[in-house]
Amino acid sequence: MITETDEGYTFQYDTEYLHREDALPVSQTLPLTDKPYLSKTLFAFFDGLIPEGWLLDLAEKNWKINHQDRMGLLLTCCKDCIGAVAVEASLDMDEIEK
Numbered sequence: 222m223i224t225e226t227d228e229g230y231t232f233q234y235d236t237e238y239l240h241r242e243d244a245l246p247v248s249q250t251l252p253l254t255d256k257p258y259l260s261k262t263l264f265a266f267f268d269g270l271i272p273e274g275w276l277l278d279l280a281e282k283n284w285k286i287n288h289q290d291r292m293g294l295l296l297t298c299c300k301d302c303i304g305a306v307a308v309e310a311s312l313d314m315d316e317i318e319k
Contacts, residue, residue: 222311223267225292232264233257247306263291270299270306 223232232251238244239255246252248266258264271294272280280286286293299308 223264223292223295229259229261230263230292231257231259232267263295267291267295267299267308270302270308271295272298 222235223230234244234253234255236255239253244253250266251258251264262268268291271277271291276298277288277294280294280298281288284297286297288294295308296310299306301307
């Protein structure tokens with residue numbers, strides 16, 4: 222789970238996922254641990270999922286998202302990524318937006 226606050230970003234693996242025999246880290250820079258990762262900027266792995274160039278321009282124009290809103294871009298543009306990662310807003314986040 223990745224969250225954004227006024228202080229930055231937090232990433233933490235789900236406890237159930239960590240207990241699975243087939244659990245793998247999402248990247249080498251975010252090894253499996255039960256402790257949360259904290260960062261002032263969006264973690265490089267997740268930032269790398271956000272489109273660049275003309276695709277980023279399209280996202281900004283079509284969804285009216287500022288290129289500096291990295292979490293907004295991640296949630297909007299990265300629902301169906303290449304590989305085993307998908308980005309979805311949690312139910313709590315959907316409730317907040319209402």
